[in-house]
Amino acid sequence: MTITFKNVSKKYQEKSVLSDVNLTIESREFFVLVGASGGGKTTLLKMINRLIEPSSGEILIDNEDIKNMNLRDLRWQIGYVLQQVALFPNMTVLENIGLIPAMKGWKKDKIKEKAIELLKLVNLDPDKYLEVLPAQLSGGEAQRIGILRAIASNPKIILMDEPFSALDPISRKQLQELIKKLQKELKITTVFVTHDMNEAMILADHIAIMKEGVLQQTGTPSDIFQNPANAFVADFFKDFQENLESYKVSDLEKFIADTQPEKSLSLPDLLKSLTAKEVKHD
Secondary structure (H helix, E strand, O other): OOEEEEEEEEEEOOEEEEEEEEEEEOOOOEEEEEEOOOOOHHHHHHHHOOOOOOOEEEEEEOOEEHHHOOHHHHHHOEEEEOOOOOOOOOOOHHHHHOHHHHHOOOOHHHHHHHHHHHHHHOOOOHHHHOOOOHHHOOHHHHHHHHHHHHHOOOOOEEEEEOOOOOOOHHHHHHHHHHHHHHHHHHOOEEEEEEOOHHHHHHHOOEEEEEEOOEEEEEEOHHHHHHOOOOHHHHHHOHHHHHHHHOOOHHHHHHHHHHHOOOOOOOHHHHHHHHHOOOOOOO
16 A cells, blocks of 8 residues: 655644654555654654554545544554553463454464464464464564554554664564565555664655654665765664675675675665674685
């Protein structure tokens, strides 16, 4: 499903939170909203499922204004993953995953079948985890279950608001790889909020960079990296650039030749591969 923002603004009393945002998120892509705290990222995200209403402008899903959609029907097409996953503590993993399907009237056998299928997708053994309570899960495991709960009823869109920021680096990296894999397999339009440019570069098909409610630049990771629109955008790449500084051009060329002699890696995939593989320096 394609999501389009047309001249969208948001004010709280006299304070402007978003200013005249125009943006298109293509169907089935992984789209990342990035920027400093207070930049308007989460406000934009919450407007998609009408948790926040714009002060002016239109938001369209597949060319239909969401204000004209039945709110329940709209939200049932959308999965939502928060930073704090908030699993229901008195419900098992099976019951948490099956929450929305049960509300939609799915039969118990179908819900269990779906839960087993999804647990296998995220490398959790159904025999071990189906009847487990959230208190028995690690942070990374709980976030996996939160993601599965969001996608269990086959939504067309999934919203993710800094879902990995509270996790340790190893769990975070594992879940970044996992959600990118799931998104490609399930072909869900995904809108992901982060303040971490490294995370954005690894995950995104397209990125939008926000500052104080104003859209600064949109584009592919490599386009924005090579041609930042202004100093604010360029500054966001400092940490990302530092990850590349230890590698020489000859290292990169050799790595590409050794791993993919017939085609080039994209910049995010190249960085991801380099961090997982030792490269000898001259």
